[in-house]
Amino acid sequence: MAIQIDVVIMAAGKGTRMKSTLPKVLHRLGGRALLGHVLDCAAQLSARQAVVVTGHGAIEVEAACAAMASRSGYFDLNFARQDPQLGTGHAVQQAVPLLLDDGVTLVLSGDVPLTQAATLTSLLDQCDGQRLALLTLSMLDPAGYGRIVRAQAHVSDPLRSGSEASAQVRAIVEHKDATPAQRQITEIYSGIMAVPTRLLRSWLARLDNKNAQSEYYLTDIVKFAVADGVAVVAHQILDAAQVAGVNSPVQLAELERVYQGRLATAFMEQGVRLADPARFDVRGTLSCGRDVEIDVNCVFEGTVTLGDGVRISANCVIANCTIAAGAMIHPFTHIDGEKLGVQVGEGALVGPFARLRPGAQLGAEVHIGNFVEVKNSTLAKGAKANHLAYLGDATVGERVNYGAGSITANYDGANKHRTVIEADVHIGSNCVLVAPVTIGAGGTVGGGSTITKSTPQGALSVARGRQVSLPNWKRPAKQPKS
Numbered sequence: 006m007a008i009q010i011d012v013v014i015m016a017a018g019k020g021t022r023m024k025s026t027l028p029k030v031l032h033r034l035g036g037r038a039l040l041g042h043v044l045d046c047a048a049q050l051s052a053r054q055a056v057v058v059t060g061h062g063a064i065e066v067e068a069a070c071a072a073m074a075s076r077s078g079y080f081d082l083n084f085a086r087q088d089p090q091l092g093t094g095h096a097v098q099q100a101v102p103l104l105l106d107d108g109v110t111l112v113l114s115g116d117v118p119l120t121q122a123a124t125l126t127s128l129l130d131q132c133d134g135q136r137l138a139l140l141t142l143s144m145l146d147p148a149g150y151g152r153i154v155r156a157q158a159h160v161s162d163p164l165r166s167g168s169e170a171s172a173q174v175r176a177i178v179e180h181k182d183a184t185p186a187q188r189q190i191t192e193i194y195s196g197i198m199a200v201p202t203r204l205l206r207s208w209l210a211r212l213d214n215k216n217a218q219s220e221y222y223l224t225d226i227v228k229f230a231v232a233d234g235v236a237v238v239a240h241q242i243l244d245a246a247q248v249a250g251v252n253s254p255v256q257l258a259e260l261e262r263v264y265q266g267r268l269a270t271a272f273m274e275q276g277v278r279l280a281d282p283a284r285f286d287v288r289g290t291l292s293c294g295r296d297v298e299i300d301v302n303c304v305f306e307g308t309v310t311l312g313d314g315v316r317i318s319a320n321c322v323i324a325n326c327t328i329a330a331g332a333m334i335h336p337f338t339h340i341d342g343e344k345l346g347v348q349v350g351e352g353a354l355v356g357p358f359a360r361l362r363p364g365a366q367l368g369a370e371v372h373i374g375n376f377v378e379v380k381n382s383t384l385a386k387g388a389k390a391n392h393l394a395y396l397g398d399a400t401v402g403e404r405v406n407y408g409a410g411s412i413t414a415n416y417d418g419a420n421k422h423r424t425v426i427e428a429d430v431h432i433g434s435n436c437v438l439v440a441p442v443t444i445g446a447g448g449t450v451g452g453g454s455t456i457t458k459s460t461p462q463g464a465l466s467v468a469r470g471r472q473v474s475l476p477n478w479k480r481p482a483k484q485p486k487s
């Protein structure tokens with residue numbers, strides 16, 4: 006039987022260097038809280054439980070975790086409060102009462118968002134239910150990190166790193182406690198470990214805080230493992246971004262670029278043509294069909310699906326939307342479906358400068374032009390609104406042509422009402438359709454009309470002051486000065 010995994014996520018720290026009122030682990034990377042990335046990663050490992058250790062901003066952090074977990078159907082999610090925060094060992098001590106002895110505990114940090122599940126799976130394999138497995142990394146500048154002290158610890162030499170890496174791990178020494186010789190060690194502890202839970206429990210009970218920071222160091226359990234004759238293995242990786250933590254806005258922005266760069270590469274490998282991978286941002290989940298082209302400076306948020314052959318021009322912001330095959334989104338278009346979503350039909354043309362809001366459902370070959378806003382409206386195949394218009398709470402039939410400057414007056418100040426525009430209607434320019442109202446199929450509404458009553462099929466409806474022309478009209482002339 007596979008060994009059960011309990012994940013402990015440390016998230017009690019203050020994050021002083023973020024200089025923010027928002028708890029550090031709730032800052033966003035790729036549109037998701039840092040902690041959300043860690044929870045997602047844990048979910049991929051089929052962990053049976055995650056215990057999030059909270060302290061600073063505990064109420065906010067716990068509420069956010071619960072919301073994230075309910076959305077994606079995670080494992081059993083529990084919380085342990087750590088107050089005050091007396092170090093990483095103390096943090097894990099708070100979680101220990103919730104852990105079961107038959108499993109392995111995987112310790113993660115809520116501020117390390119880019120760890121890949123495959124890396125943790127390898128670490129768990131190294132642990133194998135009986136060893137203490139540490140995720141480590143060699144760094145050119147290891148200052149500040151805990152150093153991996155091996156049996157024949159000597160000054161690090163990249164040419165000898167093979168032999169160094171094979172020597173027995175004896176301890177992790179924190180930077181502030183390290184001797185000058187130990188500070189030369191370039192192999193650092195990432196902050197991530199996998200440890201048999203029953204051993205963890207006994208080792209944590211032996212921690213003290215007699216060190217430079219007067220903290221209970223989780224890293225001290227390595228000494229106890231060595232003393233107890235339990236094997237300690239270091240699983241060394243090369244990819245520093247996977248274990249990089251976020252402590253400041255600068256680091257957050259750096260990791261954001263790493264994250265976006267990796268996504269961009271993955272999309273291009275899948276065949277998506279990005280004009281510039283450095284000017285492409287996904288803050289959510291994007292899925293793309295074949296032959297999708299995306300120009301520069303586009304931002305995708307929430308859940309976005311692009312069908313085959315979709316083209317997105319420069320400077321578009323597209324959120325919570327499904328765009329069907331062959332549709333073209335022209336520059337500077339803003340789409341946000343929020344909870345209702347937006348659908349763009351096959352071969353539709355949208356923009357430039359168009360705005361599609363929640364509940365906009367465009368059929369095939371619909372055209373939405375510049376400065377046209379569509380909200381909670383269905384446009385059937387081939388309908389067009391090409392210039393300066395508003396369609397809200399409207400049902401628009403096939404092949405309707407909706408003139409420049411026309412609007413649906415859908416709101417009476419208290420309630421919203423629907424406008425129905427049946428197939429093949431032609432609405433002239435600058436019309437106001439005062440809802441609730443139905444424009445009968447095949448009808449025409451003269452430019453400048455304010456329509457307050459439903460119109461019959463096939464009729465020309467005009468509702469505006471009649472034009473009057475006074476012949477030979479003389480404009481007033483200026484009086485000569487006296």
Ligand code: UD1
Nearest residue numbers: 015016017018090091092093096114150151194195196222
């Ligand atoms: C820790 C490791 C160090 C390692 C480094 C990697 C210890 C003693 N040291 O150092 O060997 O190289 O991570 O980044 O473990 N936290 C709590 N409660 C606390 C203290 C910390 O929840 O009382 C949380 C923090 O919010 C953070 C994580 O634990 O998410 C790590 O804490 P941090 O202070 O960043 O650890 P370091 O001192 O950098």
Ligand code: CA
Nearest residue numbers: 018092149218
């Ligand atoms: Ca610290």
